[in-house]
């Protein structure tokens with residue numbers, strides 16, 4: 259396996275959005291040997307829980323636990339402590355919870371790290387505006403005025419000032435986030451659709467190659483892989499497209 263392939267595959271986060279461990283494990287089997295990140299979201303975590311996370315870690319995967327915590331600071335602190343104890347590599351909170359809540363996540367993580375030196379520090383990121391949110395939904399339903407990109411950058415600045423490592427945003431907003439928070443501030447971008455694939459409920463979308471071109475550190479891909487007739491081929495095609503970016 260050459261280094262460029264390994265590096266690019268490590269920037270692909272596969273969303274295991276399945277109702278149970280059996281179906282998720284079947285996909286993991288099909289992708290065996292591809293050194294991608296695996297993402298466990300609410301659907302799978304609520305069904306298969308910590309055991310499934312440990313199983314992924316035992317198989318050698320980097321794991322992103324995508325539970326998007328948004329609660330009072332004390333509760334998020336406790337949640338972050340428990341999540342860190344699972345040994346995950348990345349987890350997230352909603353930036354809309356505010357600075358104190360994001361700092362509480364950091365504190366919870368530090369409590370876990372202090373109590374168990376075998377744990378490594380996970381990346382903590384904040385969700386800015388969901389990639390399914392359109393400009394009109396933001397203004398007319400959520401009640402946030404102004405441009406969606408400005409709202410995303412505002413949240414990114416808030417996350418950076420709270421000491422978090424990065425944000426979840428659409429790849430469209432990555433250059434502006436980089437300008438505001440620095441290029442090392444991690445951008446994790448869902449809303450990725452290979453050319454010609456169904457958008458589904460995603461609104462702010464780019465292709466894998468376009469997202470890498472924009473400077474995304476990680477891209478998140480679910481259905482274009484999980485619903486493909488050959489998921490392994492779909493994942494390999496995405497990595498190839500990522501590698502072809504100059």
Ligand SMILES: O=c1ccn([C@@H]2O[C@H](COP(=O)(O)O)[C@@H](O)[C@H]2O)c(=O)[nH]1
Pocket residue numbers: 273275299385387388389390426427448449450458460478479480481482
């Ligand atoms: O703004 C966000 C935050 C998280 N997600 C998650 O990413 C995947 C995307 O799945 P697709 O099937 O490729 O649409 C999914 O798990 C979401 O919960 C997001 O899409 N947007």
